[in-house]
Structure formats: structure tokens, C-alpha cells
Amino acid sequence: MHSDAQQPVTHYLKRMKASILSVGQELLLGDTINTNASWIGQLLSEHGIRCTEVVTIGDDAGQIIGSLDRLFAGNDLVIMTGGLGPTHDDITKATLLRYYDDVLVRHQPTFDHVKGIFERRGMPFSVSNHAQADVLSKADVLFNKTGTAPGMWLERNNRFLAVLPGVPREMKYLMTHKVMPRVKRINGEGASYAAYYLQLTGIGESNLSDIIIGDTSHLTGEALTLAYLPHTHGITLRISSYAPDTTQARENARPLLEHIRSRANEFIFSQEPGExxxxxxxxxxxxxxxxxxxxxxxxGGQLAHLITNVPGSSAVFLGGMVTYANSLKTGVLGVPEAMLNEHGAVSQPVALHMARSVAQQTGADFGLSTTGVAGPGGGTPEKPVGTVWIGFWSRDHHLALKATLYPDRLVNKERSAVIAMDVLRRHLSGIKTLPYGLTFSDAKT
Structure with missing residues (x-):
């Protein structure tokens, strides 16, 4: 057992390879979402470390040992989370005793820390809690000031294991303050990382890849990759570049970035990660x-909900009207009953009228409207589930466009709101085309 300050690591790897081993039956059953793995993977990438694999297993000694053997065969580092608690199903330490042929010793600073937590809370300090201060004698102890389970750092044959609690807050603290300093000493400055995140909307993933961006194999390689990450609001493109220093990594990514911008600029709405x-x-x-x-x-208010989630939206968003029933479309927005009878609520004329009316009643510069068949019921051969009309009004333009979406109600609500926002984004950006190749009517009402 060693303290944090002892034995600086001098082993040097040009490009360390790592994997993540998540332990816990709750992860397999879906009771807990494994957010730890995604967070660790991103952190490793940001430090120029290649994460080759994420493995999730239950609290089973045979699986733990088998997984460690396999992962160490192809990686320099394994980050292991979970199974360090005080209950009978937390078997990680007991299994590692066998794996490293070791014994447990008590880490007094951890014991005093955990005892102090229980005393301050007025809770009994049980024998099982005493055992949380027991660690492998061969391990460097990663003192956990944010919780009760210490982490451990183990080395054998130039293969490194970081053992961390599964509680996200505690894991993040130990990764940031205890594990990464060690990893940096091992990995040296051999690989720096630069990433660009492009947020796109208004086009499907396959069309973006095959038709718009095209083949990028002449621009990419092991040290420069392009990933397509689809989600409800569109697609995130992540460019990952590795080089001896950050400046070179960014420079290496420039041709690929310019290639994408030149071909897909109308679909790019942000270059901020996660925006x-x-x-x-x-x-x-x-x-x-x-x-x-x-x-x-x-x-049903989804559009207003998304916009008002943004801090500062009160400066630009005047308000919204959820006119779900036809009686409210007529009574609040003034949609003529004759129009509803002739065309139905899900129609171009109604969408046009709704957008214009809400803008004029509120004094807004722009009006957006949505009317459609969200599903799962209510569709007809002429207007199947997923049929949506989106209206747009400004003092210079008044149009409606028709989208045919999905048989999923919640997805249709979200996607309809996104398309409506994208229509306005394109107008503000001076883009003449519409999202997803949709057609539109420029009919005035």
C-alpha cells in the first residue's frame, strides 16, 4: 500500500490504449444508466488516450477475472468502476485479492475519514463500514474525500488498473484528481487531442454522409477520425485529431473541417459541443x-418548452398558444370554421392562419405554427399518422410546409418542433432551402 505522493510513474507510452470495465448487476438490468462509461471515455479522449472498449458485467468474480485478462491483453490501462460498497454483493475487492494474489490492509486515513462522516451524521459506524477502509496491500490508495469508498491504483507487467467507486460524483473526483495525474506521468506528452463538434439539423444521417459530405477516407486516418452521432434534434459530427501537440492536432483537422463546411454549411447551426x-x-x-x-x-407546447429552456429567451420569445381543440383554433386564433370544415385542422390553410394570427395578436416579428396527426391513432389514408403542417409568418414571407414523420407520438412532437425552429433559423440565416428537402407553398392568406 502506497500513499498518493509516493512512487512517480516513469513508464512512457506514445499513445496509451485504455478500456473501461463497469461492474454491477444494476447496469445490466437497466436499473441504473451507465453514464460513468461515457464520461470516462470522453475524458480519456481529451487527453489523447485511445479508449478501445467498454465492457459491462455483473457482480461475478469469474466475469471480472476473465474480463481483466482479456482487456489487459490489448490495453495499457483499465478503468474499473463499481462493486466497492459495503454490502455482500460488492465483490470487486475480494476478486482483486485473487487476481493480484494479495492481502487486505487497513488504510488508516480512509478509516478515520469514513468514521468521521458517520459521527457527523449521528449514524452507527458498523463493521461493514469499517471494511471500506481495507485495501489491497499492493495498491496505491486513491483517497476519496467525496465519499466512503477509496479507489485503488495497481500495476503489474506495465499494465495499470484504476479501481473506482461507481457513484458518479466520487468516480469523477477520483478520475480528475487522482487517476489522470498518474496517467499523464505514464503517457507523457506523446499525444495531444483536439476535437471539433459540428451541430447539424434538417437532413438525415445517410443523406448527409452519402450525398452531402461524401467519402472522406482521403482526409481521415488513425490519428484523424470523423464520427456521425445522430440524435433527436439532428446530427453531431465529431472530428477527433491526435498529434504531438494541440496546435498540430488542430492544423491536421483543418482540411476535413473545411471540406465539411463547404458541403454542409446550410445544415450547421452551431460548433459548440452539446448545443x-x-x-x-x-x-x-x-x-x-x-x-x-x-x-x-x-x-402541445413542446415548441415553447424548448425555446423557454434557453436562458435569456424572454428577450426574444413573447409567448405561445396551445390550441389543441378546433374550438380554440377558432375562438383564440380566429381560424374560420368553414376552413376547418373544408380542409381539416391538419392542413396548409390552417397552419398558415395559425402562424399569422399568433404573430399579429402578440406583435411578434415571426410566427410559427404546428398542426398534425401525432399518433398513434387518428390517421387516415389521406393524412396518415405523422402528417404535420408547419406554418411560418413574417412581414415579408408567409408559407407552410408539410412533413411526413413517424408512427411514434413523442418523436413526432419533438421532431415537428425542431423542424419549425429550423425553418426560422434558415430564414434568419438567409438560407433559401427548407429542411429535409421539404416542399413549401408560398401562398398568401
Missing amino acids: ELQHALVRQLAGAGKTLAVAESCT
Whole structure:
């Protein structure tokens, strides 16, 4: 057993390879979502370390040993989380005793720390809690000031194991303050990492890859990769570049970045990691000094919900009306009953009227509307489930476009709101085309 300050690591790897081993039956059963693995993977990538694999297993000694053998065969580092608690199903330490042919010793600083936590809370300090201070004698102890289970750092044959608690807050503290300093000493400055994140919407993943961006194999390689990450609001493109220093990594990524921008610029709404469309739209409206109001039917307030999630949206968003029933479309928005009778609520004329009415009633510069068949029922051969009309109004343009979406109600609500926001984003950006290759009517009402 060693303290944090002892035995600096001098082994040097140009490009360390690592894997993540998540232990816990709750992860396999779906009781707990494995957010730890995604967070660790991102952290490793940011430090130029190649994460080759994520493995999730139950609390089973045979699986733990078998997984460690296999992962160490192809990796320099394994990050292991879970199974360090005080209950009978937390078997990680007992299994590692066998794997490293070791014995447990008590780490007094951890014992005093855990005892102090229980005393401050007025709780009994049981024998099982005493055992949380027991660690492998061959391990460097990773003192956990945020919880009761210490981490451990083990080495054998130039293969390194970081053993961490599964509680996300405790794991993140130990990874940041205890594990990564060791990894940096091992890995040296052999690989720096630069990443670009492009947020796109208004096009499907296959069309973006095959038709718009095309083959990028001449621009990519082991040290420069392009990943397509689809989600509800669109697609995130992640460019990952590795080089001896960050400046070179960014320079190496430039040709690929320029290739994508030259071909897909109309679909790119942000280059901020994790930023969603509503954030970019609010920023555009604020920059233009314009305001927005919405009239929603099939989205049921989803459009207003997304926009008002953005801090500062009150400066540009005047309000919204959820006119779900036809009586409210007529009574609140003034949609003529004759129009509803002739065309139905899910129609171009109704979408046009809703967008114009909500803007004029509120004094907004722009009006957006949604009306459709969200599903799972209510569809007809002429208007199947997933049929949505989206209206747009400004003082210079008044149009409606038709989208044919999915048989899933919640997905249809979300996607309809995203398309509506994208129509306005494109207008503010001076883009003449519409999302997803949709057609539109420029009919005035």
C-alpha cells in the first residue's frame, strides 16, 4: 500500500490504449444508466488516450477475472468502476485479492475519514463500514474525500488498473484528481487531442454522409477520425485529431473541417459541443433584435418548452398558444370554421392562419405554427399518422410546409418542433432551402 505522493510513474507510452470495465448487476438490468462509461471515455479522449472498449458485467468474480485478462491483453490501462460498497454483493475487492494474489490492509486515513462522516451524521459506524477502509496491500490508495469508498491504483507487467467507486460524483473526483495525474506521468506528452463538434439539423444521417459530405477516407486516418452521432434534434459530427501537440492536432483537422463546411454549411447551426437548436435560434433572434410567438396544436407546447429552456429567451420569445381543440383554433386564433370544415385542422390553410394570427395578436416579428396527426391513432389514408403542417409568418414571407414523420407520438412532437425552429433559423440565416428537402407553398392568406 502506497500513499498518493509516493512512487512517480516513469513508464512512457506514445499513445496509451485504455478500456473501461463497469461492474454491477444494476447496469445490466437497466436499473441504473451507465453514464460513468461515457464520461470516462470522453475524458480519456481529451487527453489523447485511445479508449478501445467498454465492457459491462455483473457482480461475478469469474466475469471480472476473465474480463481483466482479456482487456489487459490489448490495453495499457483499465478503468474499473463499481462493486466497492459495503454490502455482500460488492465483490470487486475480494476478486482483486485473487487476481493480484494479495492481502487486505487497513488504510488508516480512509478509516478515520469514513468514521468521521458517520459521527457527523449521528449514524452507527458498523463493521461493514469499517471494511471500506481495507485495501489491497499492493495498491496505491486513491483517497476519496467525496465519499466512503477509496479507489485503488495497481500495476503489474506495465499494465495499470484504476479501481473506482461507481457513484458518479466520487468516480469523477477520483478520475480528475487522482487517476489522470498518474496517467499523464505514464503517457507523457506523446499525444495531444483536439476535437471539433459540428451541430447539424434538417437532413438525415445517410443523406448527409452519402450525398452531402461524401467519402472522406482521403482526409481521415488513425490519428484523424470523423464520427456521425445522430440524435433527436439532428446530427453531431465529431472530428477527433491526435498529434504531438494541440496546435498540430488542430492544423491536421483543418482540411476535413473545411471540406465539411463547404458541403454542409446550410445544415450547421452551431460548433459548440452539446448545443441544441433552440440555443442557436435564441442567439440568432437576439442578434437580429427580433421576436417570436408560436401557435401549437400537435406539439402541445413542446415548441415553447424548448425555446423557454434557453436562458435569456424572454428577450426574444413573447409567448405561445396551445390550441389543441378546433374550438380554440377558432375562438383564440380566429381560424374560420368553414376552413376547418373544408380542409381539416391538419392542413396548409390552417397552419398558415395559425402562424399569422399568433404573430399579429402578440406583435411578434415571426410566427410559427404546428398542426398534425401525432399518433398513434387518428390517421387516415389521406393524412396518415405523422402528417404535420408547419406554418411560418413574417412581414415579408408567409408559407407552410408539410412533413411526413413517424408512427411514434413523442418523436413526432419533438421532431415537428425542431423542424419549425429550423425553418426560422434558415430564414434568419438567409438560407433559401427548407429542411429535409421539404416542399413549401408560398401562398398568401
